[in-house]
Amino acid sequence: xxxxxxxxxxxxxxxxxxxxxxxxxxxxxxxxxxxxxxxxxxxxxxxxxxxxxxxxxxxxxxxxxxxxxxxxxxxxxxxxxxxxxxxxxxxxxxxxxxxxxxxxxxxxxxxxxxxxxxxxxxxxxxxxxxxxxxxxxxxxxxxxxxxxxxxxxxxxxxxxxxxxxxxxxxxxxxxxxxxxxxxxxxxxxxxxxxxxxxxxxxxxxxxxxxxxxxxxxxxxxxxxxxxxxxxxxxxxxxxxxxxxxxxxxxxxxxxxxxxxxxxxxxxxxxxxxxxxxxxxxxxxxxxxxxxxxx
Ligand SMILES: [Zn+2]
Numbered sequence: 480x481x482x483x484x485x486x487x488x489x490x491x492x493x494x495x496x497x498x499x500x501x502x503x504x505x506x507x508x509x510x511x512x513x514x515x516x517x518x519x520x521x522x523x524x525x526x527x528x529x530x531x532x533x534x535x536x537x538x539x540x541x542x543x544x545x546x547x548x549x550x551x552x553x554x555x556x557x558x559x560x561x562x563x564x565x566x567x568x569x570x571x572x573x574x575x576x577x578x579x580x581x582x583x584x585x586x587x588x589x590x591x592x593x594x595x596x597x598x599x600x601x602x603x604x605x606x607x608x609x610x611x612x613x614x615x616x617x618x619x620x621x622x623x624x625x626x627x628x629x630x631x632x633x634x635x636x637x638x639x640x641x642x643x644x645x646x647x648x649x650x651x652x653x654x655x656x657x658x659x660x661x662x663x664x665x666x667x668x669x670x671x672x673x674x675x676x677x678x679x680x681x682x683x684x685x686x687x688x689x690x691x692x693x694x695x696x697x698x699x700x701x702x703x704x705x706x707x708x709x710x711x712x713x714x715x716x717x718x719x720x721x722x723x724x725x726x727x728x729x730x731x732x733x734x735x736x737x738x739x740x741x742x743x744x745x746x747x748x749x750x751x752x753x754x755x756x757x758x759x760x761x762x763x764x765x766x767x768x769x770x771x772x773x
Contacts, residue, residue: 483730487561494552500541505549506723508532508541513727515756518705520546529763547711553719562722565729566626574737576627576688581677583627583685587697591717592709593618601714619709619717623725625696627688703753704728 488503511531512523520543527540569575598604598617607616668686670677677685700706704727710720735749 487564487726491557491561492554493549494554495549498549500545500549502549502553504536504538505541505546505553506726507536508546509550509720509723510727510730511535511756511760513704513724514731514753515760516703516705516753517757517760518708520710526760526764528766529760531760531763547716550711550719550723551713551716553715555715555718555722558719558722558726562726562729565726565733569729569733572737574733581672583688584624585627585689585693585696586622586624587693588620588622589697589701589707591619591621591707592712597712599712599714601717619714621718621721623697623721627685627691700724700728703750 484503484507488506491502491506493502493505508523512520515526517523517526523540523546524543529540532538532540566575592602594617595614602617602619604615604617606613666683666686668679668682670682672682704724706721706724709717711717731752732749735744735752
């Protein structure tokens, strides 16, 4: 798909001197780790006996150490070019919403790894007042931009939401006496885009797309795809793993949206395909006991 190896992965280099494992294989391993939502390099190690790796990498699986080390020195500019290449292909295949010729991007800020003890050279720090006095807390933070994407479940849901767009009945539970009442909330959308460029209905639609990317994008990335996990505590590695998460996410959803037959896609949630990948890995790995190299 998207000539993934030749057009995206093979173009990413890293700064390891004479590596035994190519960056392409490191990235392919990381992509599989994210597609299966394994959540850590240790979890990846537990499924290294699966035959899948022989087919996917045409060699033995890559150790957690090598994965961490390689991501620390991966060229993130080339990785971003790879993400852009996938975007270009989606656009060329007319898989992205036209949105009247305007692209809709959503910005989101995140914090990772708040700790009083463990820190790296790239950690930010702040003073926190605790019951034991003031302490220095270490953390990482990042801002991501997501483009409102494929014509899959999200945009279909967006269209149906449009009917409820301006006034929206919802159940409210009072904290005081816990009674539930039905109330109507009103939404106001403010824009600096002129009416000629974006009719009101379209602006409301974009507003809902923004929720979709929050719920199905950043929320899904954090909770399902473990995007906030620290795979290797080095600022460069955190950035590289995050970019690979985005790459894995985009390819996964592009595959479901574009490659699956509609009968299959419409009858199974995205989580079904994740579980299928996980099943393949664990079934294979459960048959053999992995032995660490001496
Ligand atoms: Zn750090």
